[in-house]
Amino acid sequence: MNTVRPRHTGSCFGVRDALQLTADALRAGGETVALGQVVHNARALEELEQHGLGRADQLPEAGGPQVVVTAHGATPQLFAEAKRRGLTVVDTTCPLVKRVQRHATELAEAGMAVVVVGDAAHSEVRAVIGWAGQREGSEVEVVASESEADRLPWRERRGVVSQSTFPQPRFQQVVARLRLRTGEVEVRDTTCPVVNQRQREAVTGLLDRADVVLVVGGRGSANTKAVAETCAERRPTFHVESAKEIEPSWFQPGQLVGITSGTSTPGWVVDEVEAACRDL
Numbered sequence: 001m002n003t004v005r006p007r008h009t010g011s012c013f014g015v016r017d018a019l020q021l022t023a024d025a026l027r028a029g030g031e032t033v034a035l036g037q038v039v040h041n042a043r044a045l046e047e048l049e050q051h052g053l054g055r056a057d058q059l060p061e062a063g064g065p066q067v068v069v070t071a072h073g074a075t076p077q078l079f080a081e082a083k084r085r086g087l088t089v090v091d092t093t094c095p096l097v098k099r100v101q102r103h104a105t106e107l108a109e110a111g112m113a114v115v116v117v118g119d120a121a122h123s124e125v126r127a128v129i130g131w132a133g134q135r136e137g138s139e140v141e142v143v144a145s146e147s148e149a150d151r152l153p154w155r156e157r158r159g160v161v162s163q164s165t166f167p168q169p170r171f172q173q174v175v176a177r178l179r180l181r182t183g184e185v186e187v188r189d190t191t192c193p194v195v196n197q198r199q200r201e202a203v204t205g206l207l208d209r210a211d212v213v214l215v216v217g218g219r220g221s222a223n224t225k226a227v228a229e230t231c232a233e234r235r236p237t238f239h240v241e242s243a244k245e246i247e248p249s250w251f252q253p254g255q256l257v258g259i260t261s262g263t264s265t266p267g268w269v270v271d272e273v274e275a276a277c278r279d280l
């Protein structure tokens, strides 16, 4: 099959840096555990685990292994507790996620009810809630859709931030609904420009040309799912984690296969998927 790829695929700088910092920590030695998934890709994770990376859901006790905070970040309470226990923390929080945390903190400190637009169960959002909730009496709400925004009570002042990987057009739609339920709204658009660019390129560079689209990335990756949803609106789209999942029956002879990825997918995984398509 012939294939086409937009200009940008593979890991974003945030995920690449997080992987590098984790690999450096492993090389420096000592037992190391990650609080959550360092990267939403099974093969990349396996590689780190082969080099000794463990995984934990909670902070180890004092004297335990060094701890990797993933690119999605962690609450200030977790950093404080790690310090109290004397643990070494390898902080790989992406600078663009820190930007979300900083804006949420500022809005809360200005006395506004903070709204985080995103998935309440996602670790990035849980961490942002922790940053926004530090001030005594602060109020933090999470909404993932316009209908959830419609259910919020009236407030005089709200400050709004977005989960970094939330699709920007949907963020603006949710903000429009929040304006109907709030006297004064301060909006900080903290959507990630890398994700926004992927979304734009999926539309302009891929959907206008490809007959079928493969979106490569982990099933737990929010931004991979968002790119796949955008593509599925216009073309038959398949979300795959690796080349092994490709089914020849998805394609007709002579079709052009578009290949893109989420921001947490290593470039070599995208290369393998493209090579497998070319071999069909």
Ligand code: SF4
Pocket (backbone or CB within 6 Å): 012, 013, 014, 015, 071, 094, 095, 096, 097, 164, 165, 192, 193, 194, 195, 223, 263
């Ligand atoms: S998607 Fe954006 S916010 Fe998330 S790690 Fe990559 S650069 Fe950072």
